[in-house]
Amino acid sequence: MQLRGDERGEVLLDALLDGRSAPGLAARAAAGLDVPEQGRYAVVVLQRGAPAGQVMDADGLRFFRRVRAEGELVVVALGDRDPAGLATLMARWCPGPGGIGPVADGLAGLGTARRLAEVALLTCQPNEEGIVRLEERMPAALVVSxxxxxxxxxxxxxxxxxxxxxxxxxxxxxxxxxxxxxxxxxxxxxxxxxxxxxxxxxxxxxxxxxxxxxxxxxxxxxxxxxxxxxxxxxxxxx
Missing domain, CATH: 1.10.10.2840 (PucR C-terminal helix-turn-helix domain)
Structure with a gap:
């Protein structure tokens, strides 16, 4: 039953990452994943083919990894942590390239956070490694958009x-x-x-x-x- 609950939570998480909105969707995802609906979250988008290790909860953060055909998504439950060090932490498992969007205040904002993380990834030059934050690449983000x-x-x-x-x-x-x-x-x-x-x-x-x-x-x-x-x-x- 716990496995089924986790699977339902992941399905709902995918829906939120895709930008879907429905009454109670975020609340159901929060219950299924055992995270706060109105917490602080970041989305990391890793380029398809980027070598990634096992992403594990660390430093008081929780990670939810979603592998897709177009690449890999990692949702990070930040709690009260500063997102500035997230890129360095992610680099322990993946050299990149990858992009991090702005902090979403609640699960309902994951779709926007994912889209902007994808924009951050687009600012990486060919053969560039590393995980970059959108806030650090705003001029280039405007260009690639x-x-x-x-x-x-x-x-x-x-x-x-x-x-x-x-x-x-x-x-x-x-x-x-x-x-x-x-x-x-x-x-x-x-x-x-x-x-x-x-x-x-x-x-x-x-x-x-x-x-x-x-x-x-x-x-x-x-x-x-x-x-x-x-x-x-x-x-x-x-």
């Missing part, structure tokens, strides 16, 4: 780069990426790229000329950053 607009943004901002030799294009993109990761410091970017600071500045000036945008103008810098995210996450990364 609108693929048609993202493609137009790449064409509009990086259009001239697409006509370059692939190696030349990749060099400029890596330089921009390094400069942004280093907080706009050409000296630190040069250290990361193993070149001279003036080399970084010359590449950035060339990038500005090709895109007709200035990295010193905030609005144009935002366009460049979003276009870079869209370009890296496209089917043909540099």
């Amino acid at each position: 609108q693929p048609e607009l993202a493609a137009r943004l790449v064409a509009d901002v990086f259009g001239p780069l697409l006509a370059l030799d692939p190696a030349d294009r990749a060099l400029l993109v890596r330089t921009l990426d390094a400069w942004l990761e280093c907080g706009g410091s050409a000296g630190r970017a040069a250290g990361r790229l193993y070149c001279h600071r003036n080399t970084v500045l010359n590449r950035l000036r060339r990038l500005e000329q090709l895109t007709s945008r200035s990295l010193s103008r905030p609005r144009e810098l935002v366009e460049m950053m979003l276009a870079l995210d869209a370009f890296r996450l496209s089917a043909s990364p540099p």
Whole structure:
């Protein structure tokens, strides 16, 4: 009878993850899984084929693992725990890639949490490992949520780069990426790229000329950053 109860709870949990809403659905799932209906929950989406070990309850958290054809879902009952360390905890069992959505205040919010966790997963670059939180990838999440607009943004901002030799294009993109990761410091970017600071500045000036945008103008810098995210996450990364 306990097994049947657990199975009913898992079926109801799947319905909630699919975004279904019906009177009493969340309450029945809570009773079947022995968790609070209005508790705090997170949803982790793991990419299909990502190697995952046995996810077990740990550090005061409860985990419910659901394996599907398109990938794997893990629902985490957080209690009063801070979700910030969840990515590190999940990495014990799976190197990723995976995405974590925002905290759902109650079982009824699992459908939205799952959908946004899938968006977080889409922000992972090809061959990237790790479990990422949506809150850490908001600009990229905006880009991947609108693929048609993202493609137009790449064409509009990086259009001239697409006509370059692939190696030349990749060099400029890596330089921009390094400069942004280093907080706009050409000296630190040069250290990361193993070149001279003036080399970084010359590449950035060339990038500005090709895109007709200035990295010193905030609005144009935002366009460049979003276009870079869209370009890296496209089917043909540099």
